């Protein structure tokens with residue numbers, strides 16, 4: 394469900410046509426629909442209205458401060474994975490006590506920063522990290538709330554790069570060893586082991602892996618309580634998938650209906666870390682066709698956005714729909730096509746071997762479902778300034794991140810005197 398639709402023959406974001414945006418902000422650009430963002434957050438949040446809960450938006454999927462502020466205003470918190478994300482979240486105005494800090498490799502500086510700011514909890518991923526969070530908290534005279542991230546060994550049936558809850562994964566602690574970890578944590582004076590965390594992967598399109606994981610972690614919460622630990626929070630992570638092509642993932646209300654029976658009577662505050670399901674279909678990347686050429690049965694359409702702007706197709710071989718902004722273009726003859734970017738890499742494509750209408754120089758193409766892991770994973774590879782991000786609300790639009798300039802590209806770089814003076 395989203396608000397990118399054809400009106401009067403042109404693809405619009407809510408009430409603003411994408412061709413108008415292209416004229417006014419240039420291409421490529423990311424555009425998000427405010428109404429879609431609000432709707433997705435609300436639908437997820439309301440699915441859990443019957444239990445105490447906090448929706449901690451996984452900001453690695455989209456970290457623009459305008460979007461973070463929007464969700465904070467709706468009562469949301471954040472799931473962060475770095476000190477930089479904490480900084481962004483605080484700048485956006487998200488209260489620190491609604492922030493959970495995950496990730497396998499938190500540095501001492503990041504842990505201290507998060508403790509000083511007063512985050513809700515750390516999701517701890519190893520025994521060494523438990524000891525280290527305790528040590529840093531001790532130095533600061535603080536007590537750190539922690540949840541151990543347990544790995545329930547569930548196959549989420551998704552791409553291996555975004556599958557995180559199996560035994561072979563680098564994430565979390567084997568659930569069979571969790572009770573021993575909580576015993577360790579309880580003996581550390583500067584820790585309050587008040588939560589259990591699990592996150593099994595991303596773009597999960599069925600309820601069953603979630604249900605399987607929830608059964609295992611609920612049993613763990615009961616066992617930990619029997620061992621005398623005061624577990625008050627159960628963090629079920631993120632990972633709910635979206636429709637990129639023809640997937641039919643559970644709706645948030647179906648997901649809630651599937652998992653709530655297993656956890657309701659625990660009386661824990663439930664934490665969730667959805668990313669993709671909130672923002673994925675709330676954004677598109679708009680790009681212009683630069684050139685087209687035909688080679689051995691295949692048409693290469695060269696567009697002005699590349700893998701540096703949107704890396705998902707190259708990294709995960711993921712599918713994102715490509716739609717012409719001008720509706721009538723869809724009626725042109727179709728050809729087997731690669732939509733490729735200007736970056737000097739053969740992996741630089743946004744669509745591969747697709748039957749697409751005959752795109753021509755100057756056409757605008759919308760790469761759909763680009764709101765999650767789109768701009769957030771962009772880079773300056775090939776010294777390409779990153780595109781702007783635009784937020785549409787009704788008939789208005791706001792540039793919530795300007796296009797980078799050439800000057801931005803060399804920000805912070807310097808030439809040492811010995812090189813500047815012609816030495817080597």
Ligand SMILES: *Cc1c(COP(=O)(O)O)cnc(C)c1O
Pocket residue numbers: 451453454472495496592594595596630631632633666667668669670765
């Ligand atoms: C990436 C991540 C998420 C968000 O995953 P989505 O698939 O975008 O919902 C949540 N929690 C953790 C720990 C993550 O690493």
